[in-house]
Amino acid sequence: MRRSRAFQTFKRKYVWVFFVAPAVVVLLGIVIFPLIFSLSLSLHEWNIIRAGGWNWTGLDNYAMILFMDPYFRTALKVTFLYLAGTVPVQFALGLAVALILYRITRKIIGFLRTSLVFPSIMTPIVVGIIWRLMYNPDMGMLNYFLKLLGLPPVNWTGSPLSALPSVMMADIWEWTPFMALILLAGLQALPKEPYEAAIVDGASAGQVLRYITLPLLSPVMIVAILIRLMDSFKTFDLIFVLTGGGPGMSTEILNYYTYRYGFKFFHMGYASALSWLLVVTVTVIALILIKTMRSRGIYAAGG
Amino acid sequence: MDRKRCMKVLLSILAATVLMVGAVLPVFAVDIRDIIKVPPGFKFGTYTRKPWSGTTINVAMVAEPRSDAIAKVANEFERLTGIKVNFHVLAYPTLQEKQMVTLTQGTGAYDVVHVDCVWVGQYAGEGWTIPVEELILRTDHNTLALDDFIPAVVSEQGMWEDRIFGLPCIQAVFGLHYRTDIFRKYNVKVPQTWDELRDTARSLNLKEPGVYGITFMGRRGVQLQCTYDNMIWSFGGEWFDENYRPTVNSREAVEALEYFKSLVPYAPPGVLTYDWDENANAFAQGRAAMTIQWQNAAPTFYNPEKSRIIGNHAFTLVPGVRQPDGSIKRTPTFGGWSLQIPKDSRNKEAAWEFIVWASSPELDPRLAYSQPGSRFSGLEDSAMQRKYIEYKGMLEGLPIAKGRPRIAPYSELADALEVALSEAMTGSKSASRALREANSKFEFILKRWGFLK
Numbered sequence: 001m002r003r004s005r006a007f008q009t010f011k012r013k014y015v016w017v018f019f020v021a022p023a024v025v026v027l028l029g030i031v032i033f034p035l036i037f038s039l040s041l042s043l044h045e046w047n048i049i050r051a052g053g054w055n056w057t058g059l060d061n062y063a064m065i066l067f068m069d070p071y072f073r074t075a076l077k078v079t080f081l082y083l084a085g086t087v088p089v090q091f092a093l094g095l096a097v098a099l100i101l102y103r104i105t106r107k108i109i110g111f112l113r114t115s116l117v118f119p120s121i122m123t124p125i126v127v128g129i130i131w132r133l134m135y136n137p138d139m140g141m142l143n144y145f146l147k148l149l150g151l152p153p154v155n156w157t158g159s160p161l162s163a164l165p166s167v168m169m170a171d172i173w174e175w176t177p178f179m180a181l182i183l184l185a186g187l188q189a190l191p192k193e194p195y196e197a198a199i200v201d202g203a204s205a206g207q208v209l210r211y212i213t214l215p216l217l218s219p220v221m222i223v224a225i226l227i228r229l230m231d232s233f234k235t236f237d238l239i240f241v242l243t244g245g246g247p248g249m250s251t252e253i254l255n256y257y258t259y260r261y262g263f264k265f266f267h268m269g270y271a272s273a274l275s276w277l278l279v280v281t282v283t284v285i286a287l288i289l290i291k292t293m294r295s296r297g298i299y300a301a302g303g
Numbered sequence: 304m305d306r307k308r309c310m311k312v313l314l315s316i317l318a319a320t321v322l323m324v325g326a327v328l329p330v331f332a333v334d335i336r337d338i339i340k341v342p343p344g345f346k347f348g349t350y351t352r353k354p355w356s357g358t359t360i361n362v363a364m365v366a367e368p369r370s371d372a373i374a375k376v377a378n379e380f381e382r383l384t385g386i387k388v389n390f391h392v393l394a395y396p397t398l399q400e401k402q403m404v405t406l407t408q409g410t411g412a413y414d415v416v417h418v419d420c421v422w423v424g425q426y427a428g429e430g431w432t433i434p435v436e437e438l439i440l441r442t443d444h445n446t447l448a449l450d451d452f453i454p455a456v457v458s459e460q461g462m463w464e465d466r467i468f469g470l471p472c473i474q475a476v477f478g479l480h481y482r483t484d485i486f487r488k489y490n491v492k493v494p495q496t497w498d499e500l501r502d503t504a505r506s507l508n509l510k511e512p513g514v515y516g517i518t519f520m521g522r523r524g525v526q527l528q529c530t531y532d533n534m535i536w537s538f539g540g541e542w543f544d545e546n547y548r549p550t551v552n553s554r555e556a557v558e559a560l561e562y563f564k565s566l567v568p569y570a571p572p573g574v575l576t577y578d579w580d581e582n583a584n585a586f587a588q589g590r591a592a593m594t595i596q597w598q599n600a601a602p603t604f605y606n607p608e609k610s611r612i613i614g615n616h617a618f619t620l621v622p623g624v625r626q627p628d629g630s631i632k633r634t635p636t637f638g639g640w641s642l643q644i645p646k647d648s649r650n651k652e653a654a655w656e657f658i659v660w661a662s663s664p665e666l667d668p669r670l671a672y673s674q675p676g677s678r679f680s681g682l683e684d685s686a687m688q689r690k691y692i693e694y695k696g697m698l699e700g701l702p703i704a705k706g707r708p709r710i711a712p713y714s715e716l717a718d719a720l721e722v723a724l725s726e727a728m729t730g731s732k733s734a735s736r737a738l739r740e741a742n743s744k745f746e747f748i749l750k751r752w753g754f755l756k
Contacts, residue, residue: 048404138572153572155575
């Protein structure tokens with residue numbers, strides 16, 4: 001009897017282990033372990049091509065990246081330009097689209113919503129190839145339309161000035177709907193009372209937007225921006241298909257640069273150090289955003 | 304006393320023997336005679352006996368037409384030898400990755416690997432593949448016909464530090480494709496020097512509506528670099544000198560790049576986004592009077608589904624630089640593959656039997672429809688020359704072709720150079736500045752790999 005009761009207590013006390021364990025194991029296996037592995041790798045020199053395994057080099061990889069590698073700074077600059085050129089535009093357009101869609105209450109909304117997500121659910125490589133065809137300077141659709149309007153053709157991905165904006169344009173096309181959908185969901189979840197109060201007080205539409213909708217929506221906005229920001233940092237497929245980092249280094253963002261070091265030149269330690277720098281940068285930016293969110297007294301769902 | 308002396312002598316003799324054996328043993332330890340097992344009197348390539356009947360070998364090959372063509376007739380090989388062949392025909396990057404992983408891990412997954420000429424230093428130099436002289440000695444001369452291969456091809460694709468590691472399979476060389484109808488109409492001669500090439504491009508540019516003077520592969524990448532290699536070498540430049548000191552910022556290199564850039568005005572507006580496909584298509588669609596391209600674009604030009612210029616194009620040597628003695632120095636860029644046997648293969652003998660069969664002179668003409676071979680007999684054949692327009696130009700180009708550096712950091716060096724070329728061609732930096740930066744990057748890379756102190 002006593003033993004069985006002890007077993008019962010044990011079961012009640014520790015049964016959670018069985019529920020939590022699978023998740024913990026999976027997390028350990030696919031997140032924590034690779035993180036630690038790559039951190040340790042980043043402190044070694046290891047080139048797959050060469051015989052001989054890992055050679056301890058301490059912080060050499062990081063020092064080399066930060067102080068010797070002439071292209072790292074270029075890649076970093078391109079990355080930040082890319083972020084600055086895509087996320088804010090996606091946000092502004094996404095917000096506008098969300099506000100418009102919010103007004104539409106007729107049945108067509110279902111159709112609109114579905115067609116809106118198409119760019120975001122397409123395989124990124126397909127998006128890249130479609131845009132590559134459109135950007136083709138001789139046979140592409142975009143230059144055809146420019147010609148119809150009597151404008152000179154643009155060498156979209158071929159010239160160092162227009163290559164990065166061209167990639168940004170494809171990115172904006174692909175991810176604005178995602179932004180719009182999140183913001184639309186946020187709008188639809190807003191409480192009705194403040195709006196009713198505003199109507200009673202005789203607020204104009206502009207005032208309602210400025211003083212009620214936007215402040216109430218800001219937690220969702222920050223989350224949406226955060227997700228896109230982290231995603232943009234990791235952009236790879238568009239660059240890979242559209243420009244391959246060229247012309248020169250004009251579209252070589254950090255993630256692509258890291259890929260080349262890892263899988264083209266096989267400097268695994270160096271590539272790991274590069275990815276760790278990427279992780280640190282993204283984390284710092286995310287922390288700053290979350291902090292401003294908290295300090296303004298904005299609550300985020302689950303945060 | 305006597306005994307002691309005796310011991311001393313004995314000991315010293317023993318020590319000497321041990322030393323001698325120790326010194327000689329390592330030489331034998333890596334000798335292939337320990338690894339391969341061939342029945343006495345057996346000759347590869349005669350197909351009179353089938354000692355490896357029932358074995359299955361795994362062959363990795365790059366996804367190019369000739370690989371598919373070989374796979375298609377592999378049942379004949381099985382009939383001749385009883386050896387079954389599993390083909391792994393893989394796209395370039397996948398092949399590179401998979402072969403590298405299996406060879407460094409020593410899994411023995413592949414019995415035959417396909418080696419790009421720029422990987423030879425890595426595969427043979429790092430000891431991933433085995434030298435095959437002992438196998439060659441045991442091979443029927445008529446089936447192997449080693450002297451029928453173009454020597455430059457064998458040494459560039461199959462040899463490393465004076466040893467043979469494999470036989471050529473798939474061949475490429477740069478040359479000039481030009482439109483015979485346009486050249487005839489405007490009475491233009493085929494350009495022999497780079498200056499003549501530019502003059503011809505200028506004079507033919509847009510003479511016919513929509514037909515530019517020249518087109519080439521200008522997108523940042525390996526093709527841009529290979530095109531430039533034709534120029535830098537003939538101008539007298541090199542990537543680095545014999546001590547691995549980078550020289551890619553030399554006067555000759557800058558001159559070559561400035562020359563290359565001066566072709567842009569006579570090319571289609573999008574030329575700096577062209578890779579292999581775009582460039583071949585542009586020429587096949589009749590958008591240019593000339594193109595500097597590998598010979599392997601020619602099949603696109605005589606393919607009725609893809610080409611509008613059938614019967615109106617020819618292939619010849621790349622132009623060069625006129626030397627003080629009046630001769631012209633031409634350095635067509637060279638590319639190609641060889642079949643090699645990994646150290647960890649468990650069926651080395653069967654693998655060699657396959658390599659000999661796949662590159663035999665009998666099979667060569669039957670594979671010609673896919674891609675040209677590397678043999679004099681095939682390229683010289685007048686019937687084949689009539690059928691395949693590029694053969695004559697290849698026969699001229701291959702013996703004088705020049706290979707890219709084959710050291711392990713090749714792809715990293717190439718990438719640094721490609722960035723500089725692209726920057727200079729698009730005009731975002733001057734040729735001298737771009738190459739100066741590439742040179743310091745070269746130094747950084749060569750130091751890291753230990754080539755440069």
